[in-house]
Structure formats: structure tokens, C-alpha cells
Amino acid sequence: MVPLVRLVFFGVICTLGATSAAVMAKDSVPTYTFGIVPQQSASTLVKSWLPILKALEKETGFKLMFKTAPNIPEYEQRILRKEYDISYMNPYHYTIFSEKAGYKAFAMQGNKKIKGVLVARKDKLPMNLADLNNQEVAFPAPAAFAATVIPKAEMQKIGVTPLDKYTSSHESVYKTVAMGGAIAGGGIERTFANLEPAIRDQLAVFWTSKGYTPHAFAAIETVPWADVLKLQKAMLNLSNTPEGRKLLEAIKFKSIVAAQDSDWQDVRDLDIRLLDKMKQVSGSPNAN
Numbered sequence: 001m002v003p004l005v006r007l008v009f010f011g012v013i014c015t016l017g018a019t020s021a022a023v024m025a026k027d028s029v030p031t032y033t034f035g036i037v038p039q040q041s042a043s044t045l046v047k048s049w050l051p052i053l054k055a056l057e058k059e060t061g062f063k064l065m066f067k068t069a070p071n072i073p074e075y076e077q078r079i080l081r082k083e084y085d086i087s088y089m090n091p092y093h094y095t096i097f098s099e100k101a102g103y104k105a106f107a108m109q110g111n112k113k114i115k116g117v118l119v120a121r122k123d124k125l126p127m128n129l130a131d132l133n134n135q136e137v138a139f140p141a142p143a144a145f146a147a148t149v150i151p152k153a154e155m156q157k158i159g160v161t162p163l164d165k166y167t168s169s170h171e172s173v174y175k176t177v178a179m180g181g182a183i184a185g186g187g188i189e190r191t192f193a194n195l196e197p198a199i200r201d202q203l204a205v206f207w208t209s210k211g212y213t214p215h216a217f218a219a220i221e222t223v224p225w226a227d228v229l230k231l232q233k234a235m236l237n238l239s240n241t242p243e244g245r246k247l248l249e250a251i252k253f254k255s256i257v258a259a260q261d262s263d264w265q266d267v268r269d270l271d272i273r274l275l276d277k278m279k280q281v282s283g284s285p286n287a288n
Contacts, residue, residue: 029062030063030227032063032085033065033086034064034085035069035075035083035084035088036049036088037072037087037088037093037215038068038075038169039170040169042070044171048194048250052248055238055244056231059234062227071141072144073142073143075089079093079097079101082220082222085220086218086223086231087103087217087220088217090215091145091215091216091264092145092149092274093145094216095264095267095272098218101220103216103219104218104219105217105260105261106218106219106229106232106258106259107232107235108213108216108257110255111254113212114213114214115188115189116209117186117189117205117207117209118151119174119187119204119206120177120185120203120204120206121177121178121180121204124183127206129154129155129207132162133159133160133162135163136165137163137182138173138182138185138186139186140169140172140187141166141168142166144186145212146209147188148186149272149274150209150212151207151209165182170187171195173186173187174187174191174195177203178202189208190251194252212266216264217256217259235256236256238256
């Protein structure tokens with residue numbers, strides 16, 4: 001007969017071994033942070049993006065951790081510090097951080113060009129760019145590509161100088177204008193369409209820019225490219241099922257398509273210099 005002490009000891013060893021194996025199996029699952037640019041409030045982003053990440057987890061076997069930032073300038077700094085393994089970033093940011101932080105684009109919204117818009121309260125229309133001279137105009141952040149950079153460049157061409165009022169997100173721009181805190185505000189078609197009806201119904205678009213290559217989904221260079229391709233495939237497959245199309249509808253996408261670095265040449269050709277200073281620092285958290 002085997003002594004009871006030996007049986008208990010054997011049982012403990014087996015339990016520990018099983019536990020260790022479970023921990024190892026868990027630890028072997030690739031885990032990646034997935035940063036989403038804060039065009040809207042964090043609660044709104046979680047509601048629309050988290051179900052998408054869960055679907056991608058199921059398809060890839062990866063663990064994808066939703067991340068954002070309190071505002072767009074802080075998001076820029078976190079990308080610069082390489083805090084996101086995967087990042088959804090605006091076109092201008094991509095041209096900067098592909099060079100400075102080593103991000104490489106692999107996907108983008110399908111069949112869509114990003115267009116900046118200017119909105120105003122419906123009771124303030126009609127309005128044009130000339131009406132904005134020396135008036136408070138809300139923008140999400142200085143380097144928000146289509147919502148700030150493009151409309152301000154168009155104003156500059158005709159000698160219009162607005163009084164900039166930065167509000168940290170697209171959503172807060174629209175709310176500021178609706179509440180009368182600015183005569184107009186900059187955004188993009190997608191975030192305006194995704195705005196809660198109670199706010200959107202008070203506003204109207206009075207100016208729209210030309211179209212540019214949309215936001216990039218980009219991976220930091222430390223993510224194995226095989227994993228990037230696996231994630232890319234899962235993202236492209238979302239539009240192939242009713243469930244996936246419903247998830248995409250929540251962010252006003254019809255599809256996601258493969259992308260490569262050269263797709264953003266139209267943005268590079270604009271030769272925007274706003275973040276040149278940031279390009280010259282080596283990941284300093286104090287860059288601005």
C-alpha cells in the first residue's frame with residue numbers, strides 16, 4: 001500500500017503541474033494593445049470598438065487590449081512612446097509616426113476617402129469660410145488632419161484667420177458648436193454621422209474638403225509580421241458576414257481593406273510641418 005503522505009504529495013505535484021501548464025498556455029497567447037484615436041469620448045469608443053476587438057480575438061486567438069487617450073495630443077505622445085502595438089491613427093499622424101516610431105500600415109477603411117467638414121448650428125446658416133474670420137471656431141486638436149489642418153489651410157488661402165478653440169475630440173467640437181460655444185467647428189464626415197442624434201440634429205455641414213487616404217491601422221515594428229497578417233485577414237473578413245457587417249456599421253465602416261505605406265503619399269505630398277519638432281525628439285514624453 002502506498003503511504004497516504006506520498007499520495008497527497010503526488011496529488012499536489014500534479015495539481016501544481018496542471019496549474020503551471022495552464023499559466024504557460026495563457027501566457028503563450030499573443031497579447032497586443034490596440035490604440036484607437038480619441039475622436040469621441042472613451043465611453044463611446046468602448047461601446048463601438050470593443051465588440052470588434054472581441055470578434056477579432058475569436059478569429060485570431062490573440063488577446064487585444066483596447067486603449068485610447070484622454071485627448072488627441074496625448075494620443076500623439078503615446079504613439080511616439082510606442083505604447084500601442086496596433087494603432088488606428090489619422091493620415092497625417094501616420095506619415096509622421098511611420099518614420100519616427102516605426103509603425104507600418106496594414107489596413108484602412110474600404111472604399112472611402114477622408115473628408116474634413118465644418119459644421120454650424122442650423123439657425124446660423126447660411127455660412128461660408130469668410131464668415132469665420134476673427135470668430136471662435138472649435139477644432140479637436142492642432143494636428144487633427146481633416147478636422148483641423150485641412151480646413152485651416154483652406155481658410156489661410158483666402159486670408160481668413162479664425163480664433164482657434166481646441167476641445168480635445170471631434171465629439172466635443174460638435175457639442176461646443178451646438179451649445180453656442182463657437183460659431184463653427186471642424187470634424188470629419190464619419191464622426192459627424194456617428195454623432196448622437198440629439199446633437200447632430202442641431203447642426204449642419206456647410207463646407208466639405210476634398211478626399212484623402214483615410215486613417216491607417218498600423219503595427220509597431222516589434223509585432224511579428226505573421227501576426228499582423230493574421231490580424232489583417234480577420235479584419236478584412238468582418239465585411240463577409242452579417243455579424244461582422246453589423247459591427248462595422250457601429251463605426252460607420254462598410255469594410256476594411258489591405259493597405260501599404262505608399263497609400264499615404266497624397267498626404268505626404270501636402271508637406272505638412274506641424275509636428276516637425278516632434279520628429280526631431282527621440283521619443284521624449286515632453287515633446288510637443
